[in-house]
Structures are given as structure tokens and as C-alpha cells.
Amino acid sequence: MSIATRVVVVGGGYAGVLAANRLRRRTDVDVTLVNPRPQFVERIRLHQLVAGNDDAVEDYATVLADSVKLVVERAERIDLATHSVRLASGVTLDFDYLIYAVGSTAPVPAAVPGAEFAFPLGELEAAQRLTAHLADIPMQAPIVVVGGGLTGIEAASEFAEAGRSVTLVTSALGPSLASGGRRSVAKRLRKLGVTVVDNDTVTRVQPDRITLRDGRELPSAATVWTAGFGVPTLAADSGLSTDRLGRLLTDETLTSVDDPAIIAAGDAASPSAQPLRMSCQLAMPLASHAADTVLARLEGKEPGNLNPASVGQCISLGRRAGTIQMSHFNDQALPLHIGGRLAGVIKESVCAGTVSFLAKEARKPGSYFWPRGGQRQKNLKRGTVDV
Template sequence: MTNGHHVVVLGAGYTGMFTAIRLAHRTRRTGVKITLVNPSGRFVERLRMHQIAAGQELAVRRIPELLAGTGVTFLQGAATAIDPGARSLTVDDSTLLGYDTLVYALGSSTDTGNVPGVEAHGFTLNSPEIAGRFAARIAEVAAAGGTVTVCGGGLTGIEAATELAEAHSGLNVTLVSTEEPGSMMGDKARAYLHRTLGRLGITLETGVRVAKVLPEAVELADGRILRSDACLWTAGVKVSPLAADAGIATDDHGLIMTDASLRSVSHPQIHAVGDAAAVRMDFGQLHGSCQSGLPTAQYTADAIARLLRGKTVKPFRFGYFHQPVSLGRKDAVIQFTKADFTPAGMCLTGRSAVWYKELVSGSPLMTYRYSKRMNVTTLVSKGGRATLKPAA
């Protein structure tokens, strides 16, 4: 019944990779064909990009190697258009790839278009190549006792700032944020975070917005000019316009609007996972993270396998359970949370938190490895009563 059914997974980040590998295992011996499409042949561990930025060399993971033994076909190329009516997508403006089911897993990237000068003078963690160029620049800045400005006080900005300060003792690190770093944490975890920022000598500029990034400075909205020999931009995200351009229903930010089974509300043959999907629970819309992304991938692989067998699927349920933050290689803080991401009473700090964070960062690769042979369940909370049903 499913013989020849073609599933195309668009995007080989954390969620796309997991969807393809798990679906291959769930549909073995059924004749289902799976193709994974991605512009690069390298699998990017986005949870570790701040380590590359600080000058650390990480193992290069090749997508074909991660897929070995699964039967999934890898097509290296960038999708440039989707035709939902014809159920096809164009890759690199020439290859036409048909599909019966499409999994949209293109993820997100740091938005550099909202503040003048970011595109020209700032660095991001959008790719290993950019992070590597930033690392080379930082080595020069640190040797001269210069200053780096990290713009954005979210978890990515915190991890990047602490990693840089720990790795380069001669570097002056300034963290600029519109909100207090760690504002989403409980009092104990937030206090520990700020003590660590102080111990590492990081200068905080909070409650202020960046107005412009200059070649050797950052201009704040209050008119002050901060000297900056290098700027790392971690504020704001954007998604590919591919879905919206194709006429697929998206929200104001370009995320695919999904139903309770993570299928497009306008084109049910398209499933959306990870950062590119607008997924709502009763407590609100999920924000882009590996914590919520991998469960959407797991659910979607299982849902497609069940649909191909003519079975029904239950609505997707998810609840957050932690906020893991590395503070360099030797320190970390883990804030455990309620399902809606508000802080719970417990947190981890110090060595136990370092161990926990490393376990979290390494878990996707381990999950892929074992998912080739068994149905591995990601560590996920369904949130109890908080997520008994998705939002209407």
C-alpha cells in the first residue's frame, strides 16, 4: 500500500535529520522512499556553535555518514521553490524533485537585517564557516587586548559571551541586552549566572537597544558609543521565505501554521517541524529550540508512519522541562522549568550542571545512532495537565 510513496525531508538540521532517520526505521520493508535535502553536506551542531566562535575545533560530521545504513537518499542542494499543487520542489534552480509527503524542516537563522550595520560589520553563529572567521578575528583582538561586543542577552548570547571570556583572558567582553540576562530563570539560577558573568569579567549593558553597528564600535539607542573591535550578533531570528513564497499558510514571521498533528493548515501533505513551524499549546506558541524541535521530529516521523498504514494519530503534546546554559567549558547553570517554560524551584550549577549540559548537547547524535535500529524516545515532557490538549 505504501510502496513507492516518496517522503522528502527539506533541511538536515537537528529536526530534519531525526525525522528522516526515525521515519526510515519506522517504514522499513514498506517500500517508502525518503530523500533528505540540504545545501551543505556537513551536519551542523548548532548547540556548539559558540565553541567554534571561541576557537575550539569540533569534529566535522558528514550527513551521508550519519545516514549510513538507513536507506535514506541524501541530495545536496538548496531548495529554491516549492510547488504545493504539483507536489514538487526545485533544487538549485534546475533539479525538480517530486514528493508525496513533504517534511519542512528548514529551521531558522539569526536576523541581521533589522539593525543598520549588522550585515556589514557583525558576525553571527549562522554557520561553522562564519563562526570560524569570527574566531580568527577574536584571536587577533584578544592578542591586542581589545574588546568584543556580544549583542543579544538570550541563552545564545550568554553562552557565547562566557565562552569567549573564558577562552581569551586578554579579551574585554561586553554583553549588550534589552533585558536582564537570565530574566527567564528563577532567582537562584539568575543570581548564579550573574556571579559567573562577574567572575569572568564580562561588562553588562542592559535595558538598552543597539541602534547601529559601526566598523569599530556599537552605537546604542541612548546615543552612547561603545568601542568594539568585533561584534557578535545573536539578537533576533528569521526563517526562510520559501514557504510563504509558495503560498503555504504562514504566520506574520513566516512560520508554517500547523494543525494539532503538525500538518500545514493549508496543505495537509506538508508537515512542519522545528523552528520553521508555528506550533501552539494551551500555554502559548513554542519557541525555536532543540528541546522542542526534536520532539516535533519524533512525533512527525511516527505520525507519517501511522498515516501511511491507515491509522489515526493523536495530537502533538509537549511541555518544557529545562533551560540548560553553558558558562564556558568549566561552568554551567540548568534551570528546570514548568511545562510553559516558567522556572520551577530546582536548578543545577557547577560541575553537575556542566555534565548535564554536555549530555544535552551530545544527545542528538546519540539519538540518531540508536534510532537506526530502534524507536528511541527523546527526553521530553508532555507537560501533564498543562498540555492535555493543543490550543484551539
């Protein structure tokens, strides 16, 4: 009688769920998913949760294969010597392989004076706190969104469309976009009444205002922080090698440089110390590749190298418009975009399709596919992959 291979997946977001489902391509693999929450969080909809037009969660029964065991706990340490994971309850889970898919966070930097008065928008609980706070202040009260990346743009648009008075403060609006896509975003923000303070930074947060670099103060009944990403510290706390942000260092198969039994997926992976852009769009191909690496090893084969291709960036600008920034396969923006209502429809179909992809993979493991040919391996040899 054969003994099932035990795989523990740490993290139940987009990457963790997809990897867990895909591992079911083999019936002799026993998969356990560890996640601190009992529901799947649609992180790409958290700004909608705050605006009141989506709950941003799905039941795991919708997106996770029935044969995957869900453990609602927080992982506290990975023990390399015993190949086990210690949970917050004190329980340990042994593994033959571990997929590290803890995702990313979006904390307010502690170095910012008054950081405790700002509301991050990177996790469910933070979004719920912001929702409760907004319920206690008038609709006309001024809100400041800090950060001009995709999350900040989407949040500012959603809040303004809901009738809020919004100011967006950023060092650069849409830095990952081409000039045409950036103009498309700026035009929609103006139409929604969002005031954009560009080429500036917030140096202090207070309960009712923020301070800019030049000393100016802006009123703010709620300061929403969307600038920058971080990652959970589980890998570093466990003595695993990480990059400067705490992402797990791996080779190009997504295998940890410290232990061949540990494979990374999603935002917390740093292949060759030159990670891909943190995003749902790239987290899911990484998750598929991580699962395929494990499956290849179980079949006695050499796993392939990572080489996903990006096709663009989808931005919602409220419920009635959006911007789709097209890109080269290597994720560099092209001078080509789609704007307006059509882009909004496309963005919504992408969000809905993401959950559908997970559900389909749960029903039919191996069905998820993604564009390949991002030239990553050639770029690595040339030293041109962006960090």
C-alpha cells in the same frame, strides 16, 4: 509489487535528521534529505567553534541512516500543485509527503544602521566568518555580544574564558530564566570578567564601535549579534501560509493548513499559530511527532496531537561551568536551578547526547523518546499557550 512512498525532508539539522531516520520504521518509505551543506552542523556548539575548542560539525554518515538519500542542494520552491520541490540546480524532486524542517536563522536586523558590520552567530558560515575575523585582531581587543538570551550568554562566556575582553549588551539578561537561574548566570559572567550592560539596546554598529540607545559608544573590534531568531523564507516564497515570522502554519498534528502532504518539524513549525520555543530541545520532539504523523497516515490511522513536555534549559558558561534551569512541563521556568561545575558537566553530556540520539535513531528507528504531558492541548483551549 508495491510502490514506495516518497518522502522529501527539507533541512538537515536536528529536526530534519531525526525525522528522516525515524521514517525508516517502514521499509516501504523512500526518504530523501535535502540540505545545502554536506555536513551536519551542531548548531548548539557554534560558539565553541568560534572559541576554537570544537569544529561544530559531524559527518552525516555518523548521524543519518544509510538508507536515507542525501541531496546536497538548496531547496528554492515547493510546488503544491505538482507535489514537488525545485532545487537551486533546477532539478525537481517529487514527493508524496514533505517534512518541512528548515530550522531557524539568527540574522542581524537590516533596520539596524551598520548591520553589515555585525557578525551573526546562527549558522556555520557566519560562525566561520567570525572565527576568521577574530584571528586577525589581538586577544585584548574589545568584543561586544549583543543579546542576553541563551546564545548570547553562552557566546560571551566562551569568548571570555578563551581570554577575550567581552561586553554583553542586552535588554534583559536570561529572560527565559527564573530569578535564581539568572543570578547564577550573572555570577559566572562576573567571574569570567564579562561586563554586562543590562536594560539597553544597540542602535548602531560601526567597524570599531557600537552605539547604545542613550547615545553612548562602546569600543568593539568585533560585534557578535545573537538577539532574535528568524526562519528561512521557503514556505512563504512557495505560497504556503505562515505566521508573522515566516514559520509554517500547521494544525496540532504538525500538518500544514494548506496541504495534508506537508508536515512541519522543528523551529520552522507554527502549530495553531502558537509555536513552541525555538530550541534543539523542543525541535527534536517536534521532528519525531512529524515523522509519526506521516507514519500514522500510511497505516491508515489518525495522527495524534502534539503535546511535548519541557524539562528545563541547559546553558554552558564556558567549559568549566554552567546553569541548568528547571522548568514546568509547559516550559515555564521553576524557581529551581543547578549551577557551577556540575551544571557544566550536565550541559556537555546533553550536547554529546543529542548527536548520540540521532545516531541511535539511524541504527534503530523509533528508539528516540521524549517527555510528554506538557498540557499543551488544555492550554490551547484556555488560550494560555505563549507565542
